[in-house]
Amino acid sequence: MAAKETAARIQDLIEPTINDMGFEIVRVHVSGGQTLLVQIMTEPLNGSDMNVADCAKISRAVSVVMDVEDPIVDAYTLEVSSPGIDRPLVRLKDFDRFSGFEAKIELQHVIDGRRKFSGRLLSTEDDNIRVDIDGETVSVLFDDIAKAKLIVTDEMIARLGKEKTS
DSSP states (O other), X not given: OOHHHHHHHHHHHXXXXXXXXXXXXXXXXXXXXXXXXXXXXXXXXXXXXXXXXXXXXHHHHHHHHHHHHOOOOSOEEEEEEOOOTTOBOOSHHXXXXXXXXXXXXXXXXXXXXXXXXXXXXXXXXXXXXXXXETTEEEEEXXXXXXXXXXXXXXXXXXXXXXHHHO
């Protein structure tokens, strides 16, 4: 089974448990060679900060589900983390939530001579992401994005700091 299918199967298996604990999955990623690495990024449903104790609690719960369901027959390492400040943008709602922030976006194929670009996230419209690139608004189909992540800037740190103290 390919890594993407394995990640999707794992997400389907563990999502109810993680949701019941008050968290949501940001991404499940499976990679590696001889020993697989299963990375699970989660965040609290209530928007609070994630801490090491949360990661440990989720790791224990996910380990039980993985032992029972056994979606990976070979040895693997399980890693549970928060998305962090330079978080990946993997769901359509991530692009709306972080509108106004700078992001790096890599497309699955070349569009208008470019595959990679950076810009300020503006909004989503249906399945399109609107991005300001050097003063020009560009619309990218969500399904065309190979990967995207936030860029840490002074403005971002200041804005997030204000949100935490409000």
